[in-house]
Structure formats: C-alpha cells, structure tokens
Amino acid sequence: MFTLLSVLPAPPGGTPAELAQDGIDFFSTWIGRIGGIVAIVGALKFALAIKDDNDDGKMQAVLIMVSGFMIQSALNAGLLNIPATYTEAVATAEFRSILSFIGKWIRRVGALGFFVGALSFGFAVKDNNAVTKVTGLKTMAAGATAMALSAASVLTQFV
CATH class of the missing domain: 1.20.20 (F1FO ATP Synthase)
Known part of the structure; x- marks a missing residue:
C-alpha cells in the first residue's frame, strides 16, 4: 500500500540546537559557494571588459568580483557562528x-x-x-x- 509517509524522508534526529546548527552549516556552505561563483563571474567579466574603453563596465565587473570576495570574507570571519x-x-x-x-x-x-x-x-x-x-x-x-x-x-x- 502506497502512503504519503513512504515518500517523505525520515525526519532528522537530534536536539533543536543541533538541527539549527546543521541548517546554519548547510546555508553557510552554499552561501560560500555562491560567493565564489560571483567572484569568478566578476573576474571573467572584468577580463572581458579590460579591452574596452568603457569604464562603467570595468567598474561593474570589479564591484561584482568584490561582492563575491566580501561574501567569502564574511564566512571566513565567522559571521554566521550564531550562539544559542x-x-x-x-x-x-x-x-x-x-x-x-x-x-x-x-x-x-x-x-x-x-x-x-x-x-x-x-x-x-x-x-x-x-x-x-x-x-x-x-x-x-x-x-x-x-x-x-x-x-x-x-x-x-x-x-
């Protein structure tokens, strides 16, 4: 017999503090990965814009790259280490x-x-x-x- 409970995964176990820490770790990992991708995209955009005379494109590319580095730095600084x-x-x-x-x-x-x-x-x-x-x-x-x-x-x- 097919039931809805057989489709859903088993709920994670642990205390609420452990579950919250797991969630924070998961999101901080993915935020860091997204920050790295943003930095790479900014670097590529800057590399492509360097040959143009348009300063706005270069500045936008540098700002994109710096925003990715800021995300990485925020994670390295431990800003997501939130005590209970x-x-x-x-x-x-x-x-x-x-x-x-x-x-x-x-x-x-x-x-x-x-x-x-x-x-x-x-x-x-x-x-x-x-x-x-x-x-x-x-x-x-x-x-x-x-x-x-x-x-x-x-x-x-x-x-």
Missing part, C-alpha cells in the same frame, strides 16, 4: 564587529573606485578628452565619498 543565547552586551559587541567589517569593505571598495577614477582622469588628461575627465572626477568623488561615509564614527551611530 545572547546577552545584550554580546549582541552589541557582535553588531559592532559586523559594522566594522562592513565599514572596512566599504572603505576598500571606495578606495578602488577612487583609484579607477584617478586612472581614468589621468588617461583623459593625456588624451585631452573633457567627457572622460569629468567621468574620472565623478568616479573619484564617489570613491572618496564611500571612504568618508564608512568611517568608524559614522557607523557607530547605529549602535
């Missing part, structure tokens, strides 16, 4: 460490944007191209803004 019980002090310390991590990567991406803008501006000066100069200056300003907004004093306002 939290006190308020531990939760605040964890939140501050996450904000510090986010601020550090925003500064890095901002510095990269500033660097790409400076290169674009430098090459535009050589070619005497006004549009590319303005684009380079805007990219530099965006990178500098990202670096300034990610300062520790700004991010600690949220705690």
Whole structure:
C-alpha cells in the first residue's frame, strides 16, 4: 500500500540546537559557494571588459568580483557562528564587529573606485578628452565619498 509517509524522508534526529546548527552549516556552505561563483563571474567579466574603453563596465565587473570576495570574507570571519543565547552586551559587541567589517569593505571598495577614477582622469588628461575627465572626477568623488561615509564614527551611530 502506497502512503504519503513512504515518500517523505525520515525526519532528522537530534536536539533543536543541533538541527539549527546543521541548517546554519548547510546555508553557510552554499552561501560560500555562491560567493565564489560571483567572484569568478566578476573576474571573467572584468577580463572581458579590460579591452574596452568603457569604464562603467570595468567598474561593474570589479564591484561584482568584490561582492563575491566580501561574501567569502564574511564566512571566513565567522559571521554566521550564531550562539544559542545572547546577552545584550554580546549582541552589541557582535553588531559592532559586523559594522566594522562592513565599514572596512566599504572603505576598500571606495578606495578602488577612487583609484579607477584617478586612472581614468589621468588617461583623459593625456588624451585631452573633457567627457572622460569629468567621468574620472565623478568616479573619484564617489570613491572618496564611500571612504568618508564608512568611517568608524559614522557607523557607530547605529549602535
């Protein structure tokens, strides 16, 4: 006799904390794999865009690649190691460490944007191209803004 219970798998055994940890481990493994794929896709897109004169395509590819690296770094930093019980002090310390991590990567991406803008501006000066100069200056300003907004004093306002 065919029943619905014969189709469903047997439920996993263990305590709720073990089951929750298994779920966290499963998702962190797959999030890490997806982050690696995103980084590879960004690197390939950057490799294909390097021959073009379009800075927007290069910047988008670098941002995709950096987002994949950020996912990998978040997993390596242990941001998904969530204990079963939290006190308020531990939760605040964890939140501050996450904000510090986010601020550090925003500064890095901002510095990269500033660097790409400076290169674009430098090459535009050589070619005497006004549009590319303005684009380079805007990219530099965006990178500098990202670096300034990610300062520790700004991010600690949220705690």
